[in-house]
Amino acid sequence: MDLDAKVCYCFHVTRRKLVNFVRQRKPKVASQLSECGGAGTGCGWCIPFLKQIFAQGDTELETLTPEEYAKRRAEYIKSGKGTPPPGATPLPTDPV
Ligand code: FES
Numbered sequence: 875m876d877l878d879a880k881v882c883y884c885f886h887v888t889r890r891k892l893v894n895f896v897r898q899r900k901p902k903v904a905s906q907l908s909e910c911g912g913a914g915t916g917c918g919w920c921i922p923f924l925k926q927i928f929a930q931g932d933t934e935l936e937t938l939t940p941e942e943y944a945k946r947r948a949e950y951i952k953s954g955k956g957t958p959p960p961g962a963t964p965l966p967t968d969p970v
Pocket of ligand 1 (some may be wrong): 881882883884885913914915916917918919920921958
């Protein structure tokens with residue numbers, strides 16, 4: 875996924891915004907990434923990826939395609955693990 879791909883589909887926060895937030899604001903804990911546009915405070919799907927961005931190492935996001943990322947989030951939502959807020963990016967319509 876490139877830097878302009880959304881990481882938080884609930885609040886439409888891109889990887890670039892998150893990477894810049896970590897560089898500029900130097901959060902002390904990963905949960906502070908929620909201050910970046912509310913990232914991670916919706917369905918919760920993106921939290922493991924926010925933690926990877928916080929750690930500033932290699933992330934799974936480098937190898938995941940946006941389609942695979944969206945598909946995995948849809949599986950997460952459909953399995954009842956989280957509820958997206960109103961205005962979140964809708965789930966893909968393709969069968970999962
Ligand atoms: S995708 Fe980030 S909280 Fe739902």
